[in-house]
Amino acid sequence: MALRNMPCLRNMTFEGQVDWTTGTRGRTMKAGVGLFSALALFLLIGAVVTQRPRPKKPTRRPATTRRPSVLLPAVPEPREPTDFPPVILGPPSVYPDCPRECSCSPSYPNSLNCENRNIRVIPVIPLRTHYLYLQNNYISEVTAEPFKNATEVRWINLANNRIHRIDKQVFEKIPALLYLYANRNQLKEVPSGLPASLEQLRLDRNLISKIPAGALSKLENLTLLDLHKNQVNLTGINGTQICPFSLEADQSDNSLVPRLRYLRLDGNHLTPPIPMDVIMCFRHLHSIVI
Numbered sequence: 091m092a093l094r095n096m097p098c099l100r101n102m103t104f105e106g107q108v109d110w111t112t113g114t115r116g117r118t119m120k121a122g123v124g125l126f127s128a129l130a131l132f133l134l135i136g137a138v139v140t141q142r143p144r145p146k147k148p149t150r151r152p153a154t155t156r157r158p159s160v161l162l163p164a165v166p167e168p169r170e171p172t173d174f175p176p177v178i179l180g181p182p183s184v185y186p187d188c189p190r191e192c193s194c195s196p197s198y199p200n201s202l203n204c205e206n207r208n209i210r211v212i213p214v215i216p217l218r219t220h221y222l223y224l225q226n227n228y229i230s231e232v233t234a235e236p237f238k239n240a241t242e243v244r245w246i247n248l249a250n251n252r253i254h255r256i257d258k259q260v261f262e263k264i265p266a267l268l269y270l271y272a273n274r275n276q277l278k279e280v281p282s283g284l285p286a287s288l289e290q291l292r293l294d295r296n297l298i299s300k301i302p303a304g305a306l307s308k309l310e311n312l313t314l315l316d317l318h319k320n321q322v323n324l325t326g327i328n329g330t331q332i333c334p335f336s337l338e339a340d341q342s343d344n345s346l347v348p349r350l351r352y353l354r355l356d357g358n359h360l361t362p363p364i365p366m367d368v369i370m371c372f373r374h375l376h377s378i379v380i
């Protein structure tokens with residue numbers, strides 16, 4: 091804009107000077123020159139105004155396609171989730187407790203299918219749900235409220251959302267949980283309070299740099315732990331603290347041998363040598379990828 095104004099301003103000034111040097115039109119010319127000066131001044135101010143530094147480009151994704159204009163009063167920039175597509179609601183279900191943003195099939199009464207619905211907030215989960223599908227949505231937080239009655243949940247798929255927080259109270263509501271898939275989210279640490287029943291934990295492709303002490307302890311039935319493509323480094327991982335079982339336990343007692351069989355830690359910031367306590371923790375593994 092500023093660049094377009096400048097040549098225009100120069101042209102106007104030039105024309106005014108030509109008229110001024112001929113000096114033949116007297117009063118009218120003076121008025122004309124005065125007008126030109128005013129116009130030039132006006133354009134100059136305009137040019138200066140338009141040259142004012144533009145507001146910094148927003149670092150987050152622009153919320154609308156509207157371009158910011160310096161001449162309009164500043165409108166607060168819309169923030170996510172306003173730019174998310176609307177939630178997709180289905181037809182009413184034969185189950186009165188079926189949330190509209192999910193589908194409930196009479197053939198699979200224990201499944202609640204809420205994937206690919208542009209959901210931001212987890213709906214109230216019906217009591218009969220064992221298998222909960224919430225993948226591919228825009229969920230950012232998992233709170234205990236929707237799980238109040240969902241005491242029977244065995245599997246939860248939360249993959250590919252924007253989750254940065256899972257309240258530990260969630261797991262108090264679902265003590266029978268076996269599989270938790272929360273891969274492809276924005277978690278910064280392994281969730282705390284995971285239920286002791288857990289068998290599979292997929293947390294790959296998050297931003298995890300921290301495994302809180304004891305986060306994996308008591309998970310005696312954990313067979314799969316996937317943490318690949320995170321930010322874990324060797325200061326953030328302490329074999330003694332992350333081990334799903336006690337390193338001091340008597341290894342001759344077979345019932346104490348951990349069931350963990352499959353561990354992925356590749357795509358983190360772990361460079362050999364791997365500390366002894368980490369090796370001790372995972373020495374029963376059938377498969378480890380670091």
Ligand SMILES: *[C@@H]1O[C@H](CO)[C@@H](O)[C@H](O)[C@H]1NC(C)=O
Binds near residue numbers: 214235238239
């Ligand atoms: C839980 O179930 C009870 C009884 O079925 C019902 O009255 C209540 O509204 C439910 N709570 C939630 C949060 O859905």
Ligand SMILES: *[C@@H]1O[C@H](CO)[C@@H](O)[C@H](O)[C@H]1NC(C)=O
Binds near residue numbers: 310
């Ligand atoms: C672990 O698995 C065994 C065998 O399936 C089961 O008896 C036990 O209750 C499980 N432990 C927990 C804490 O759920």
Ligand SMILES: *[C@@H]1O[C@H](CO)[C@@H](O)[C@H](O)[C@H]1NC(C)=O
Binds near residue numbers: 299322323324325
């Ligand atoms: C390693 O992880 C810890 C968190 O557990 C973090 O505070 C630290 O900055 C990380 N170090 C590097 C070099 O990334």
Ligand SMILES: *[C@@H]1O[C@H](CO)[C@@H](O)[C@H](O)[C@H]1NC(C)=O
Binds near residue numbers: 328329330331365
């Ligand atoms: C890991 O944690 C244990 C117990 O909290 C502690 O004794 C040990 O020094 C820690 N190891 C490292 C390498 O920080």
